[in-house]
Amino acid sequence: MKKLFTLLLVLLSCIALNAQRGKIYNSLEEALKTPDQVYILSLSYNRLNSIPESIGQLENLTYLKLEWNSLTSLPEAIGQLKNLERLDLYSNRLTSLPESLGQLTNLWELKLGLNRFTSLPESIGRLTNLERLELNTTYRYLTSSPEFIGQLKNLTSLELKNNQLTSLPDFVVKLTNLNYLNLEFNQLTSLPESIGQLKNLVGLYLKGNQLKESEKEKIKELLPNCKIKFE
Secondary structure: OHHHHHHHHHHHHHHHHHHHHOOEEOOHHHHOOOHHHOOEEEOOOOOOOOOOHHHHHOOOOOEEEOOOOOOOOOOHHHHHOOOOOEEEOOOOOOOOOOHHHHHOOOOOEEEOOOOOOOOOOHHHHHOOOOOEEEOOOOHHHOOOOOHHHHHOOOOOEEEOOOOOOOOOOHHHHHOOOOOEEEOOOOOOOOOOHHHHHOOOOOEEEOOOOOOOHHHHHHHHHHOOOOEEEOO
């Protein structure tokens, strides 16, 4: 009977923990009242201009949603969120990111699209567990190519849509575990033969580019096992 009671307590504790992990906080002020119990924080669509350093207190945070605000910078304290797995910064006014971002080694999804980054911190290359990276409508503002992205060997999905690219960035062909590559709405007229090195690619999206039929056929030959969408 005692063992059954103990088992029941453990089961109830697990249910309570899972319920807490699924709770979405929509206020940083509210979240900071019980910082160790916050796993998901959504501050989207709040016209925020900045995030305070106090966000670093949310050490158990796994998902941070900051999309569709007016952020121009992030605090260095973002690097204290050691358990963060997903970070969404889509559609802000960011021109740079703190070096401390590279400390988020549990991160597997990073959305940076629709910002105006002039540079990205090289520390991003240390995000070795990153699987999904989204740079839509952002890459065009960079003053130099972030070659360190080629170090992200676990990356399976890369989005570079709507960036006015005229050629494929060199680092892309180093990402040999890529499954999905979105290059839609750029100004590509060709892809290098080295694209054939991406043997794990199953989806390649090329709509809205300037590829001739002969180039399309060449790409198909280089990636015979990949589903390619030209339109």
